[in-house]
Amino acid sequence: MCLAVPGKIMEIYDREGLRMGRLDFGGVMREACLTYVPEARLGDYGIVHVGFVLNLLSEAEAQATLETLRQIVDFDEGQPAAGESA
Amino acid sequence: MKHLDEYRDAHLVRRILEDLKHRVTRPWVIMEICGGQTHSIVRHGLDQLLPQGIELVHGPGCPVCVTALELIDKAQAIAARPEVIFASYGDMLRVPGSGRDLFAVRAAGGDVRVVYSPLDAVRLAQENPGRQVVFFAIGFETTAPANVMSVLQARALGLRNYSVLVSHVCVPPAMHAILGSPHNRVQGFLAAGHVCTVMGYHEYEPIAARYRVPIVVTGFEPLDLVQGIRLTVEQLESGRAEVENAYTRAVTRQGNAAAQQVIGQVFEVCDRNWRGIGRIPASGWRLRREYADFDAELRFEVQALRSEESPLCIAGQILQGLRRPADCAVFGGECTPEHPLGATMVSSEGACAAYYRYGRGA
Numbered sequence: 001m002c003l004a005v006p007g008k009i010m011e012i013y014d015r016e017g018l019r020m021g022r023l024d025f026g027g028v029m030r031e032a033c034l035t036y037v038p039e040a041r042l043g044d045y046g047i048v049h050v051g052f053v054l055n056l057l058s059e060a061e062a063q064a065t066l067e068t069l070r071q072i073v074d075f076d077e078g079q080p081a082a083g084e085s086a
Numbered sequence: 087m088k089h090l091d092e093y094r095d096a097h098l099v100r101r102i103l104e105d106l107k108h109r110v111t112r113p114w115v116i117m118e119i120c121g122g123q124t125h126s127i128v129r130h131g132l133d134q135l136l137p138q139g140i141e142l143v144h145g146p147g148c149p150v151c152v153t154a155l156e157l158i159d160k161a162q163a164i165a166a167r168p169e170v171i172f173a174s175y176g177d178m179l180r181v182p183g184s185g186r187d188l189f190a191v192r193a194a195g196g197d198v199r200v201v202y203s204p205l206d207a208v209r210l211a212q213e214n215p216g217r218q219v220v221f222f223a224i225g226f227e228t229t230a231p232a233n234v235m236s237v238l239q240a241r242a243l244g245l246r247n248y249s250v251l252v253s254h255v256c257v258p259p260a261m262h263a264i265l266g267s268p269h270n271r272v273q274g275f276l277a278a279g280h281v282c283t284v285m286g287y288h289e290y291e292p293i294a295a296r297y298r299v300p301i302v303v304t305g306f307e308p309l310d311l312v313q314g315i316r317l318t319v320e321q322l323e324s325g326r327a328e329v330e331n332a333y334t335r336a337v338t339r340q341g342n343a344a345a346q347q348v349i350g351q352v353f354e355v356c357d358r359n360w361r362g363i364g365r366i367p368a369s370g371w372r373l374r375r376e377y378a379d380f381d382a383e384l385r386f387e388v389q390a391l392r393s394e395e396s397p398l399c400i401a402g403q404i405l406q407g408l409r410r411p412a413d414c415a416v417f418g419g420e421c422t423p424e425h426p427l428g429a430t431m432v433s434s435e436g437a438c439a440a441y442y443r444y445g446r447g448a
């Protein structure tokens with residue numbers, strides 16, 4: 001139930017008083033309500049649950065998290081695990 | 087897909103878990119609250135890659151599983167009425183009530199429809215002015231912003247044929263119930279990332295301090311999960327009990343203030359019965375009196391129902407992390423996703439359904 005997926009905001013419009021958007025989920029387009037993210041702009045990524053964008057995703061934080069995780073592995077590269085595939 | 091694929095790097099996942107092995111000095115029991123995380127963990131096999139001694143137990147964060155049996159029975163009674171179009175998230179249709187499920191109500195002529203969003207249910211009310219549309223508003227904090235907005239939108243559109251059957255529950259009171267139990271085994275928590283997207287994580291700080299447990303806000307992809315587990319283990323090993331955020335791209339400490347404001351406008355706190363667990367004080371939300379017009383429980387008088395749970399099902403203990411699906415005598419035999427005896431075997435987030443689907447059976 002609490003699954004929410006990231007989508008890219010491609011279009012913003014009003015419908016019956018609600019701010020709505022068309023979002024691209026890896027090629028699949030769906031409508032979602034933007035009423036809780038008034039700061040949303042075209043091209044932003046939102047996290048979508050049951051037709052509502054709950055928050056915008058922070059690109060800077062996403063990069064920082066990935067960087068932290070890669071550093072853990074780089075730090076440990078003294079013992080490479082041979083034969084593993086991604 | 088951006089913001090998903092980067093977090094599914096199998097090599098990186100294995101290396102981080104490998105690194106974690108060197109940091110674990112004794113066994114730890116960690117609960118992931120959210121059933122969506124349970125499914126992701128089992129689906130990606132993370133439970134089988136963890137360092138020995140790290141045990142993940144599965145929490146109550148599955149709204150389909152914990153929605154009270156009497157509300158399921160009430161939903162069926164309302165859905166069976168000829169004037170009603172009963173709209174629900176798809177997961178609820180197969181949940182067993184005392185006697186049958188919503189699919190059976192539909193087969194018997196009830197107009198039961200699956201919707202993706204509560205705004206779809208509002209649209210059904212617009213398109214069917216001669217019918218009563220009832221939406222089954224279940225969920226945790228994640229789903230509340232959508233459910234309350236459907237009520238506000240129905241009021242704004244002047245719809246008199248829309249109502250909601252509310253069964254909302256909240257995570258922090260359930261954590262208190264688990265940690266306060268004399269049988270508790272949980273030493274650290276992965277907090278549900280999308281609940282925190284809405285609510286932030288400041289509510290968890292008093293819990294971490296009071297019970298001395300680390301709580302790490304965690305996302306749903308494999309790398310998110312191993313990062314959440316890693317931070318929890320590091321805290322446990324160093325004797326810390328803090329709230330940390332491993333899902334910073336989606337979650338801030340304060341959460342979404344606009345959503346919280348609207349939830350508070352429409353809902354108020356109430357006691358709730360949790361299926362399999364029992365009554366937890368101040369653990370859910372119901373409609374405020376100002377929105378009583380939209381309350382399906384008031385609009386449709388449902389006679390007192392006698393609700394009865396299957397005596398074979400141990401879902402309640404599974405939802406509290408006390409037992410595992412494979413401990414159940416009827417798991418995979420009398421109880422399967424096709425013929426579930428309890429809600430944990432139904433939902434796409436139920437622990438039993440995850441174990442069944444990904445072959446972690448007895």
